[in-house]
Amino acid sequence: MLAPERTWWKPMGRLEKTWLTVALVWCIFLTIMMPLWYFMGKQNVPTETYRTTPQQYAATVNDFVAKYQVGEENGIPIVAAPPGSDVYLRASAWQWYPILQLEKGKQYRLHVSSMDFAHGFSLQPVNINLEVLPGYDYVATITPTTTGEFTIVCNEYCFLGHHTMVGKIIVE
Amino acid sequence: MTALSPTFPWAKDAKDDYRACPVTTLKVDMHTERLIIANAVMAVVCLTLGGIAALLIALTRWQAIHLLDATWFYRLLTLHGIDMLVAWIVFFEMAGLHFGSTVLLNARHAAPKLAWLGFILMTVGGLMANFVVLFDTSSIVTFTAYVPMKAHPLFYLSYILFAVGALIAVITFFVNIVVAKREARFEGSMPLVVFGLMTAAILATYTLLQGAAAIVPAFFWSLGLMDLDPGIYRNFFWGFGHPAQQVNLAAMVAIWYALAQMTVGIRPLNEKFSRLAFILYLFFINLGSAHHLLVDPGLSFGWKAVNTSYAMYLAVLGSMMHAFSIPAAMEVALRAKGFRKGLFGWLRNGPWNEPGFGALVTSMILFGWVGGVTGVTIGTEQINMLAHNTLRLPGHFHATVVGGTTTAFMGFTYYVIPLIFRKELKLKKWAVWQPYVFGFGTLLVSLGMITSGLQGVSRRNWDISFAGVVPGTVDLTLAIFGIGALIAVTGGIMYITVVLTSILTGPRLEASNMLLVAGTNNPLLESTQLTDHQLEDKQNQPRGTLVLVFAFLVWFAVYYLTNWWLLGRTWFIR
Incomplete structure (x- = not known):
């Protein structure tokens, strides 16, 4: 002083x-x-990213679901694509779509994008967290190393129903 | 005894409207005094609003109680962020800037009208933000209102008004310094505390301009007049949001030096060392905006690694330098008083019953050992994948902004009451205990949040039980967070009670003592008597502090490396 x-x-x-x-x-x-x-x-941290639009991405997700759907749970399709392929996840308020079924030890190209707000991809209890934005097709090359049912929590606030936005990944 | 002011007692000079402070021997400009009082009052009002919100949202996240419904939870969470992280801290900092640019330089306030304009704009903006969030459901967007989630245009306008007001107040800081220099109110270099505040003011200027670059487009976007890219908006938003916290950091460190001088009578051991540390903040700290974008799409590894590390952790280096230089100066000052026994005899003999000292020590421990270590760790590019948007984030910044900045500011307030408000500090016992109670509560809040976050619990989430994967131990860690919040709020109530009782009751009284509780001596003036010989005396060297900072480094390394180990156990991802 x-x-x-x-x-x-x-x-x-x-x-x-x-x-x-x-x-x-x-x-x-x-x-x-x-x-x-x-x-x-x-x-x-994945860096591979492509520009997209919500419409374009939604169409890709629909094609993907139509091609590989193997079941359904509470109205959400369960989708199992062959190892090594591209798998797609769509975030929107307040839903993760579809449910992905993967194989342990196999590599996948996981795409994720949003239809509306910013969302947070938080895979639990694995605890991997990524930001999901509309207009960006974010590609994570992942290899599950454990089996079981994993929950995708949205951890970026996306308005009043935010906490209800819960999805699932099944690893066999 | 040497006076702080080189010309004290000075001849009354008709041009200025000031009074002489009998305790510090400084000139107190009357405009400055009124500005400090106004800003401090608004700061405490905002702290009260934000504190009520804090209690209610903490009792909601404490899963066993789960008090509020979802809408009220998110509404008060938004309010809490705005009132605490922005309003309380920035109002207090503006009071600090007016103080630093005039009183500490024996100078006058050169632009009081401008300063009042800034204050009014900040007040209008702050109240408007509260109002909009309380009464407009679409504006429950949390503090980080990311595009494309659209709040009411008035929400963005309130931010703009507040930021413009703050910018005006910051400008008066620079005006005051230039005028003081020109009128030769002080000799040589400006004091270290002012240097630190100047660092905060420069960072604030950048921050507020960057805030304009984010919020002004968002305002036009909310009116439907332009488009915004969500990714780029996040970059701009954090160009404002993160540096805003660095303003708090620089201001807090300046207050640390001030409190250490006021309660222990330190003389900075090496002005060059301390000033270099501030310069490191200035150059590198703003890169830290990237901390918030580490797991965003579209950014390269190189960009993130360079930015998140502040080029080469050079801003962290700045903090580690202060972490040595402040306790070291305290050690030397106390050793010079004769407390030379062993490594830590000086520390045992510190004025622990002096509110400013308690606040200083609490603030430094929580900021460094909890906030700093966890912050650097989760700000590591890859480790951020484990932490992004989990409760570890608020766990980190409650240690820095609440445990660190807020505790220091609260401690400083106790001296503002006699010296600026010119009221006797009441409930002194409460003031002595308050930093420890508040600090302990905040420590539990942070630890509860961090340990919950480590188990994957997300932040800003009304009810995590929806996820169905939460381990039972989360109930325990969230309860620790909740209990901590109750204790911290108790500390907050103690603070507000002491402040209100002191300023609302009793007559106006010229201060007579520097220390509030611990004695009748005046460490501030004693600090001027510390000689070079005493600083260089072998007996007075800060060996204890060196042990403390090495212990800190070991803890830092253990926590940091444990997190890499945790990361290595998760799924493969690239």
């Missing part, structure tokens, strides 16, 4: 220098971890 003396540009003390060096090394380590994991890790 006091104006310093005229010359305050002074060399740092020994302890200041020590801490500054250690902190800087830590910051460099933090920086390196991200590219390291990008090249070595098996869990990376």
Whole structure:
């Protein structure tokens, strides 16, 4: 709170220098971890994205459902596409459509886009979370490593019925 | 005893309207005094509104109680975000800027009319936002009103009014400094606290312009006059939303230095070191906007990695520098007073019963050990996939903005009451306990949120039991969050009671003491007597602080690396 003396540009003390060096090394380590994991890790944030429109994407999802539907639950189709193929998920207030059926250890190209607001793809209890926006076809290349029924919770607020927006992925 | 003001006692100069503060020996410009009072009152009003909302939404997320219905939950959540994250903090910061640019420089307020215009616009904007959210259901869009979810046009207009008001107030800060320099009101460089506030003001200017770039188009979009891309809007929105929190950070650190000087009588050990840390904020912190976009479609790894790491965690480096320099200065000042026993004798002998000291320590611990560590971790590009939009997010920022910024501001208020309001601080016992109660509650809130989020519980969600996958332990962690909220709200009520009782009762009284409780000495003026010789004395070196910051680093590394381990256990994704 006091104006310093005229010359305050002074060399740092020994302890200041020590801490500054250690902190800087830590910051460099933090920086390196991200590219390291990008090249070595098996869990990376998807970046593949295409422009789309809600109409166009809805049509793609409908074609996909018509082609691979294997069942139905509470009026929502269950869809099983062959491993390695493109699978489509549509988010709208307040529904995830359709229910996807996948095989453990097989790779899929999971597309996700929104028909209206921003939504949040939150796969539980796996705990993978992605943002879903209208106009963007977001492609995640995923390989399920566990089996069971997984819930997709919407975790981006999408107006008053937000909490009711729950979907499902089945892995066998 | 050396006075803070180099010219104290000065000859009364007819041009200015000021009074001499007998405790700090500083000139208090009367315009500034009234502006500080007005801004502080509005800040406390907004804190009260936001606090009521906080209690009700916390009691709703506490699954066992689940108080509100869905619509009221989302409505009050929106209100809570606006009143706390924007209104309370920004009003308080404006009071701080008026104070820093005049009183601390022995200067006059050069543009009081402009400052009042800013205050009025902020008040109108803030009240309007509350009104719109309470009475218009379509405007229940939460604090992050992402396009294309459309609120009422008045919702966006209220943001614009508030932001323009704040920008005007920030401009008067710069005007004051230029005028003070020109009129030679202070000699040499400006004090470190003003330097910190200036960092906040520069960041605020950028933030508010960026806010205009986001909200003004949203306003026209809500009127149907233009189109907006949801992805690009999010980028612009966070160009405003994240730097806004960095303004809080810079202002809070400036307040930390002030509180440390007022309660312990520190002299910054190395002005260069501390100022460089502020400069690092200035250059790198705004890149952090990318934190919110890490799992968005359409962005490349390179863009996200560079931005989310503030180029190379250089803003984090700034915070780690302050994390050393402030406790180190406290250690040296206390050692110089004779508390030299062992590594931590100085700490044991700190003025723990002084509200400003309690608030300072609580604020630093919660900000760094909880908020900082969790923030850097979830702001890591890949780890963000585990955390995005889960309760870990609010868990992090309740530690920084509530535990850190709000606790520090509350502690500072206790000194504003005698020095600026010129009222005796009442309920002193309450003021002593308040930072600890509030801090402990906030700690539980953060831990409850973070541990719930680790189990996948989403934020901004009225009822997670719909998902049907929630493990039973979530009931426990959400209860910790709820109990923490009750304790924190108790701390908030204590604060508001102390403030209102003090300013509404009793006569106007010139302050006579720097310390409120812990003694009759004046650490602020004592700090001017710390000699270079004392700072350099081997006995006074901050060895205890070095141990503390190394312990911090170990905890940081453990938490950070554990999260990579957690990430490695989940599904393969690319």
